[in-house]
Amino acid sequence: xxxxxxxxxxxxxxxxxxxxxxxxxxxxxxxxxxxxxxxxxxxxxxxxxxxxxxxxxxxxxxxxxxxxxxxxxxxxxxxxxxxxxxxxxxxxxxxxxxxxxxxxxxxxxxxxxxxxxxxxxxxxxxxxxxxxxxxxxxxxxxxxxxxxxxxxxxxxxxxxxxxxxxxxxxxxxxxxxxxxxxxxxxxxxxxxxxxxxxxxxxxxxxx
Ligand SMILES: [Mg+2]
Numbered sequence: 219x220x221x222x223x224x225x226x227x228x229x230x231x232x233x234x235x236x237x238x239x240x241x242x243x244x245x246x247x248x249x250x251x252x253x254x255x256x257x258x259x260x261x262x263x264x265x266x267x268x269x270x271x272x273x274x275x276x277x278x279x280x281x282x283x284x285x286x287x288x289x290x291x292x293x294x295x296x297x298x299x300x301x302x303x304x305x306x307x308x309x310x311x312x313x314x315x316x317x318x319x320x321x322x323x324x325x326x327x328x329x330x331x332x333x334x335x336x337x338x339x340x341x342x343x344x345x346x347x348x349x350x351x352x353x354x355x356x357x358x359x360x361x362x363x364x365x366x367x368x369x370x371x372x373x374x375x376x377x378x379x380x381x382x383x384x385x386x387x388x389x390x391x392x393x394x395x396x397x398x399x400x401x402x403x404x405x406x407x408x409x410x411x412x413x414x415x416x417x418x419x420x421x422x423x424x425x
Contacts, residue, residue, distance in 0.1 A: 219318045221278050225269050228285065230420030231413065232262035238412040245405040250391035254405045257293045261301070264292035278318050282309035282326075296390065297347070297406060300338050304351070307333035320367045324358035331355050344388035345399065347406030353378040354414060368418055375411040379403050 219227065236259050243255025268288035272280060282305050290302035308326035315322055331351040335341060342352050357374035361367035382404035387393045392404070 220316065221276055221281060222274070224278055224318055225272065225276065225281050227417065227420055228281065229266045229269050230423065231416040232266050234416035234419045235409075235413050236262050238409070238416075242405055242409050242412070245403060245408055248402050249387060249395060249399055249405060253293075253295050254297060254409060257295045257297050258409055260292045261289040261298055264288040278315050278322075279309045279312050282306070282312065296338075300334050300347070303337050304330035304333045320358060320361050320364060323367075324355060324361070327351060327355035327358060338389060340389045343385065345382045345385040345392070345404045345407075346387075346389050347404070347410050349382055349385075349404065350375045350378040350407035350410035354410065368414075368421075372411075372414050372418060375407070375414045379407045379411050382407050 239255040239259035241255075242258050243252050246252045246254035265285045265288045268284045269281060272284055276284070286302040286305035286309070289305065290298050292298065308330040311325045311329045312318070312322060318326075331348060334346075334348045334351060338346065338348065340346050340348050342349055353374040354371045357370040358367055361370060380403075383401060385400065385404075386397055387395060387399035387404070392399050
């Protein structure tokens with residue numbers, strides 16, 4: 219996927235993702251402060267606006283960096299800062315990439331997951347977005363067909379969300395609920411699932 223298509227696909231995906239803002243707000247309200255809806259809707263709108271302003275010769279790295287900056291500046295939330303850091307970490311593994319391959323997407327997801335683990339001081343099983351992101355990164359290993367890879371990523375993200383229902387939240391405000399957090403899907407992991415699903419929907423409608 220070249221930079222121009224990447225830019226359009228991100229904008230298309232985030233336009234779809236904004237439709238999930240109410241669902242994410244409600245989930246986050248059950249486990250935390252409910253700001254995830256606005257983090258996702260305001261952050262997505264800011265990224266779309268920023269990507270529309272990029273020059274035609276912007277590279278995939280430029281696109282990822284601009285997305286990170288816009289997402290972070292749109293919101294003061296911890297989630298926004300973690301996602302922005304993850305996008306920057308992903309952009310660093312792309313270096314001079316001009317065409318984003320499945321392997322590049324895998325490396326990006328793995329670097330993003332490592333960033334969230336480090337900066338969020340969290341690990342898989344803590345019931346956070348990392349549970350989904352690590353599963354998505356794993357699902358993309360050794361894939362060579364874009365459609366198959368995307369379906370694998372969607373299934374991995376959905377399975378991860380399902381698994382978070384049985385877990386107790388160990389990070390952020392949700393951890394204050396202790397065992398009362400069990401039974402509710404993690405909002406961050408759900409946001410990632412909705413994003414990956416949106417990526418597929420955007421590909422069907424814009425390409
Ligand atoms: Mg929150």
